Amino acid sequence: MKASQQLKTRPIDFKTIGVLIYGVISYLVFLICFLYAIGFVGNLVVPKSIDAMPQVASGRAIFVDLCLLLLFAMQHSVMARQSFKNWWTQIIPKPIERSTYVLLSSLCLIVLFWQWQPIGGLIWEVKNFTGQIIILTLFALGWLLVLISTFWIDHFDLFGLRQVYLYWRDREYAPLPFMTPGLYKYIRHPLYLGWFLAFWAAPKMTVTHLVFALMTTAYILVAIQFEERDLLEAYGKVYADYRQRVPMFIPFLANKKGKQEIE
Numbered sequence: 419m420k421a422s423q424q425l426k427t428r429p430i431d432f433k434t435i436g437v438l439i440y441g442v443i444s445y446l447v448f449l450i451c452f453l454y455a456i457g458f459v460g461n462l463v464v465p466k467s468i469d470a471m472p473q474v475a476s477g478r479a480i481f482v483d484l485c486l487l488l489l490f491a492m493q494h495s496v497m498a499r500q501s502f503k504n505w506w507t508q509i510i511p512k513p514i515e516r517s518t519y520v521l522l523s524s525l526c527l528i529v530l531f532w533q534w535q536p537i538g539g540l541i542w543e544v545k546n547f548t549g550q551i552i553i554l555t556l557f558a559l560g561w562l563l564v565l566i567s568t569f570w571i572d573h574f575d576l577f578g579l580r581q582v583y584l585y586w587r588d589r590e591y592a593p594l595p596f597m598t599p600g601l602y603k604y605i606r607h608p609l610y611l612g613w614f615l616a617f618w619a620a621p622k623m624t625v626t627h628l629v630f631a632l633m634t635t636a637y638i639l640v641a642i643q644f645e646e647r648d649l650l651e652a653y654g655k656v657y658a659d660y661r662q663r664v665p666m667f668i669p670f671l672a673n674k675k676g677k678q679e680i681e
Contacts, residue, residue, distance in 0.1 A: 434586055437513050441582030444514075444521040448577055451524045451531075456561055458531055459616060459630075466531065469624050472538045476625075479535035483629060486533055490526040491637045497522065500648060513585035517578030539625030550621045560615025563601075567609035570600040596653045598660065604669040606646075606660070610638050611667050642666070 457464035472479060496502055497519050507515050544550055572594055574580040584591050601608035617631045649657045665671040 437511065437582050438586045440514055441517040441578050444517040444524070445577050445579050447524045448520050451527045452565075454531060455527065456616075458534075459627075460557060460620075464531075466534065468534065468536065468627055468630060469622075470534075470536045472536045474535055476537050476539075479537045479626075480629060482533065482535045483537075483626075484633065486530040487630070487633045487637070490523070490530055491641075493526050494523055495641055495644060498648075499644070500651070513581050513591070514578070516575075516581050520577050537624070537626040537629065541623040541625060541628050543623070544621040553619050553621045556615050556619035560612045560617075560619060563612030564609055564616065565612075566600070567602075567612060570602060570608070571597075593652070596649075596656050596660075598664075601669075602664075604664065606664050606666050607642060610642065613638060614667075 454464055456462065458467050461467040461469050474482075497506070503515060506518075510518060544553060568576050572580065574583070575594055581591055605611065614635065617634050620627055620631075623631075646657075646661065650661075
C-alpha cells in the first residue's frame with residue numbers, strides 16, 4: 419500500500435478543523451496551568467502564590483479556599499465517571515469529551531489561582547541550608563514524577579490530544595490496553611505519589627499551605643477509590659490481580675503471597 423493511502427485523513431471541513439484546534443487549545447491551557455501551579459505551590463515567580471499576603475480574615479479565607487478546592491474536586495471527579503461520560507457524550511461529540519474535561523479542569527484551577535485567599539501563620543520552617551535543598555529537591559521530584567507518570571500511561575490520551583488526532587485521521591478511537599510501564603510495575607499510583615511530594619515538600623509550611631495540602635491529600639485518597647473501581651470494571655481480573663500484587667504507594671510492601679498490604 420502506498421504511503422499516501424496509509425495517511426488517511428478526514429475531508430477538510432470546519433468540524434474536523436474545529437475539533438483538532440479545540441483539542442490543541444485545551445491542551446495548551448492545561449500546560450499553562452500546570453506550569454503556573456508549580457509556581458503557585460512553590461511560591462515561585464507567579465504574581466499570586468499560595469502564600470501571598472493575606473487580604474481577608476482567616477475564617478473567611480479558609481471558607482473561600484475550601485469552596486475553591488471543593489469546586490475543583492467535584493468537577494474533576496464527577497466528569498471522570500463513566501456514567502457521566504455516557505450522558506455527556508450525547509450532548510458533545512465524543513472526540514472532544516476528554517479535551518472538554520481537561521479544559522474545564524484547567525478553568526477550575528484558574529479560578530482557584532485567581533480567588534485563592536492566603537491565611538498566613540507558620541507551622542514549620544526549615545532554615546538549615548542542607549535541609550532546604552533536600553526538601554526543594556523532593557518538591558521538584560514530585561512535579562517531575564507527575565509529568566513522567568502521564569507519559570508512562572500515555573500523556574496524549576490522558577489530555578485528549580490522541581482522541582482529536584484520531585478523529586482528524588478518520589480512525590476509530592480505542593481505549594488503551596492495561597499496561598504497567600515504569601514505576602507502575604512497583605506502585606499503583608506514582609502520579610499521585612508525585613502530587614503528595616509536590617504538595618507536602620515545603621521548607622516553609624504555612625497554615626495556608628497546610629490547608630491546601632490536607633484537602634488535596636484527602637481528595638486524592640477518596641478519588642483513588644473511585645478510580646480503582648472504574649479500573650476494575652474496565653479491566654476486570656487483570657487489574658484485580660495487579661491490585662492484589664502491587665502496593666498503592668510504597669514499593670515492595672506486598673507480602674510473599676502477592677496479597678495487598680493494608681495501606
